[in-house]
Amino acid sequence: MEPLLKVENLKVWFPIRKGFIGTLLGRAEYVRAVDGISFNIHEEETFCLVGESGCGKTTTARAIMMLIDWGDIKSGRVLVKPHEEVLTEISKIQPEAVINGVYVDLFKTRGYANKLMRREIQIIFQDPFGSINPRMRVYDVVEEPLVIHGIGGREERVEAVAKALTAVKLTPPEEFMYRYPHQLSGGQRQRVAIARTLVLNPKILLADEPVSMLDVSIRAEILQVLEELKKTRDMGIIFITHDIALARYICDKIAVMYLGKIVELADSDTIIEKPLHPYTRALMSAVPDVIPENRLVLRNVPIKGEVPSAVRIPAGCRFRPRCVAYDQNSWVQEYCMKEEPGLAEVEKGHYVACWIPIRRRV
Amino acid sequence: MSKMPVKESFISYIARSIKEGLREVLTYNMGRVGLAILVFMVVMSIYSIIVLPGDFPAMWRYVTEPPWIYNPRSALPSWVEYLGFDVSETRTYTAIRPQESRVIINPDDLFRYAPEVERALGARRVALIGYLEVYRVEYNLDSRSYPQDIIVLFNVKASENVNLTNIRVIALLYVTRPDDVILKIGELSVSLNMLNYMKATHEYFSLPYISYYNLNLTLEEMKTYFNIAIFGKPITSREFESLRGTYQITLVLLYIGIDPREISRLIADRSLSVSVDIKVLGTSYGLLGTDIYGRDLFMGLLFGFPVALTIGFLVSLAIVAIGLTLGVISGYFGGRIDEIIQRAIDIIANIPLLPILILVGVAIQTQGWTGWPALSIIMIILVAFSWGGVAIISRSMALSIKSEPYIEAAKALGASTTRIIFRHIIPQIIPYAMAALVFGVPSAIIAEAGLSVLGIDHGLPTWGRLLADAQANRGVAYNMWWWVLPPGLLLGLFSFAFVALGFTLETIVEPRLRRR
Numbered sequence: 001m002e003p004l005l006k007v008e009n010l011k012v013w014f015p016i017r018k019g020f021i022g023t024l025l026g027r028a029e030y031v032r033a034v035d036g037i038s039f040n041i042h043e044e045e046t047f048c049l050v051g052e053s054g055c056g057k058t059t060t061a062r063a064i065m066m067l068i069d070w071g072d073i074k075s076g077r078v079l080v081k082p083h084e085e086v087l088t089e090i091s092k093i094q095p096e097a098v099i100n101g102v103y104v105d106l107f108k109t110r111g112y113a114n115k116l117m118r119r120e121i122q123i124i125f126q127d128p129f130g131s132i133n134p135r136m137r138v139y140d141v142v143e144e145p146l147v148i149h150g151i152g153g154r155e156e157r158v159e160a161v162a163k164a165l166t167a168v169k170l171t172p173p174e175e176f177m178y179r180y181p182h183q184l185s186g187g188q189r190q191r192v193a194i195a196r197t198l199v200l201n202p203k204i205l206l207a208d209e210p211v212s213m214l215d216v217s218i219r220a221e222i223l224q225v226l227e228e229l230k231k232t233r234d235m236g237i238i239f240i241t242h243d244i245a246l247a248r249y250i251c252d253k254i255a256v257m258y259l260g261k262i263v264e265l266a267d268s269d270t271i272i273e274k275p276l277h278p279y280t281r282a283l284m285s286a287v288p289d290v291i292p293e294n295r296l297v298l299r300n301v302p303i304k305g306e307v308p309s310a311v312r313i314p315a316g317c318r319f320r321p322r323c324v325a326y327d328q329n330s331w332v333q334e335y336c337m338k339e340e341p342g343l344a345e346v347e348k349g350h351y352v353a354c355w356i357p358i359r360r361r362v
Numbered sequence: 363m364s365k366m367p368v369k370e371s372f373i374s375y376i377a378r379s380i381k382e383g384l385r386e387v388l389t390y391n392m393g394r395v396g397l398a399i400l401v402f403m404v405v406m407s408i409y410s411i412i413v414l415p416g417d418f419p420a421m422w423r424y425v426t427e428p429p430w431i432y433n434p435r436s437a438l439p440s441w442v443e444y445l446g447f448d449v450s451e452t453r454t455y456t457a458i459r460p461q462e463s464r465v466i467i468n469p470d471d472l473f474r475y476a477p478e479v480e481r482a483l484g485a486r487r488v489a490l491i492g493y494l495e496v497y498r499v500e501y502n503l504d505s506r507s508y509p510q511d512i513i514v515l516f517n518v519k520a521s522e523n524v525n526l527t528n529i530r531v532i533a534l535l536y537v538t539r540p541d542d543v544i545l546k547i548g549e550l551s552v553s554l555n556m557l558n559y560m561k562a563t564h565e566y567f568s569l570p571y572i573s574y575y576n577l578n579l580t581l582e583e584m585k586t587y588f589n590i591a592i593f594g595k596p597i598t599s600r601e602f603e604s605l606r607g608t609y610q611i612t613l614v615l616l617y618i619g620i621d622p623r624e625i626s627r628l629i630a631d632r633s634l635s636v637s638v639d640i641k642v643l644g645t646s647y648g649l650l651g652t653d654i655y656g657r658d659l660f661m662g663l664l665f666g667f668p669v670a671l672t673i674g675f676l677v678s679l680a681i682v683a684i685g686l687t688l689g690v691i692s693g694y695f696g697g698r699i700d701e702i703i704q705r706a707i708d709i710i711a712n713i714p715l716l717p718i719l720i721l722v723g724v725a726i727q728t729q730g731w732t733g734w735p736a737l738s739i740i741m742i743i744l745v746a747f748s749w750g751g752v753a754i755i756s757r758s759m760a761l762s763i764k765s766e767p768y769i770e771a772a773k774a775l776g777a778s779t780t781r782i783i784f785r786h787i788i789p790q791i792i793p794y795a796m797a798a799l800v801f802g803v804p805s806a807i808i809a810e811a812g813l814s815v816l817g818i819d820h821g822l823p824t825w826g827r828l829l830a831d832a833q834a835n836r837g838v839a840y841n842m843w844w845w846v847l848p849p850g851l852l853l854g855l856f857s858f859a860f861v862a863l864g865f866t867l868e869t870i871v872e873p874r875l876r877r878r
Contacts, residue, residue, distance in 0.1 A: 065774045067770060067773055067774060114776075118776035122775075125770070126767075127767050131767040131771045132768055132771075133768045133772075133786055135790065144775060144777070144785075145775045148772075148777050148778075149776060193771070196771075200775075
């Protein structure tokens, strides 16, 4: 089965604006927000990007959403398998963007083809209070994608909006259509935001920390809605979170990101039960324990220091300055110093970018 | 589905905002006052457009033409009488009916039906055959101030088959004073097509008057102060006192030239009609008095209403429209466009506006442009130099809205730039724009008034222009408060209305300013 979405060696580098003299003297400097990542997403799969803030999760999402100035995309491509009718339309107007007769290279689409592809990928944002225009009624918010893409007549749109609202369990839809966002709770707003993405029937749904601003009690509802949608609509979901416990709950696959790179990628169970990268282990041990007896146990999080700047990424392994395993395994230090480890399949379906498991296997 | 959600267009969004805004404005006292004044202004403007003739500005400019010459000069408002001012009233007797009208065959009949003709001081004894009409009106003087003049206006209408040049009219005007002295104050002998108006004059009575009262006055003095002679009584050889009581003004019209019976018939079957208005010009007039040229200041002020609203709204609307557009473009697109617009704002903000306007005003005058074209140029300059403030604020608002997540969401949905700007950014700025619009109106008006006072004449009787006239003609020096105060007060009231509305809108737009 071909994946729905293929991200290949994506690099997003933002130039740093320096003064006039700085530009004359020095080389261009970049914030390497995303520094070469690859992954695939299949139908009915929830793929998680996990990592601390600033690791490039959101930039990855924005790149896939084509929200980033294409001048900042240093290399790589994002291939999406669109719906049949979209594919035929694009192969008519812009055949050079179609790859292998199935995929469309997002960064090669222009104009109308680009707009068509936006139907296929949709995003839910973290902040349900900011991501909906406060001056638009729920109906206008959910209808907007249809208006933008010129889909349907008035009655069809009303029907589509009602269907989308029902799908996210805002029932009866007539009751919610006329409300303004400020008349809704955070969870309801987030569901409106999800409904807005659904009316276009996308193949891929990005969820950028969709529950991290919601009350814990509401989170489960939203996650349940997402889970259901994935199954009923054959969507692929990219779920972005900093919470590895949450990732385990909802995701089929987890990719752990650190400083613009994926450091470990595997099925969620594998990664939780048998983390190989020292950074993953650190993330795991940072998860708060809900068992009351453990509250006085001193938790040992095996990591040191702070995240280095994405402008000056350390030579060799980029995690080395913070790595506890590096200090403990002196035999591997020469590799860590010299060369950055690539993502290698150390076990079946378990990829990791760390010299310790890679070298030990050899 | 019972309720069908209706897609809301940009226009209906704005209409709804205005409606909701209006409702909210009415909950504030300031808002109510401002709105009431604004409604008054609009009503007055509509009234002015209905009442005033289309060529009113030209009419206003020609101070030596009718209708101004038929008005008293420098007359106070008529209501000042109730404030204790001693003024004589201006009375107009419109389309009066003749008391006598008959065919005269026997010359002595003239004296029988119009005895004033014989009894007038120094009247020549005329005895003619013709068709006679005698008009009499009464005027009551109860004031120390002398009425300025007596004017008779004729309006001759005739059907086409009547040859007016063949008919001559002898018009004689008399005043019977309360002391029973009869003065002949006018005589006219013209063919009927020339019959237009007649004014009181000294020449028919001054010599007998001087000798009768044994006065020490020259004819030149009599000519200048004939009204004092008519409405006053000498108490010394040079001093007068107004003569209170009822004056009877008699107009004798004698139609000659063709058979009097024929004229009688023409008048009877309305082939010929002569309508007579008699005006006694006192020292008070109308609602707001007159200026030194006799121009009705109420009419001038009335004309100022639509002009003020037009200048205010057009200038303010243009400033907000340009400022909003450029500000949003500047904020949303950024980069080079932003830089260009911001530097342009810096430049226009640092060029002093007043000297430029004065220069332009002088240029307009040397070009000889007047009226709306001249005013338009002044308005364009006002707009060109004032949009910066709105643009700067719109830009910063656009900048902050641009970074809102819902803009990002709209982009992710594939919304075009136009859609994002018109659907997501501008609606957020509209409330501010409304407040800026309302606040901008008075400043445009005040700027126009200031320019008028500085002597830039665009030829339209605006309130500022009235003030400038008052200043130029020493109206202030002569203590003619009714010339200066009303336009000044109206300017103030106008500004106050918009400032009150603006404050209310500001409170609505910026809830932190709310006091309840």
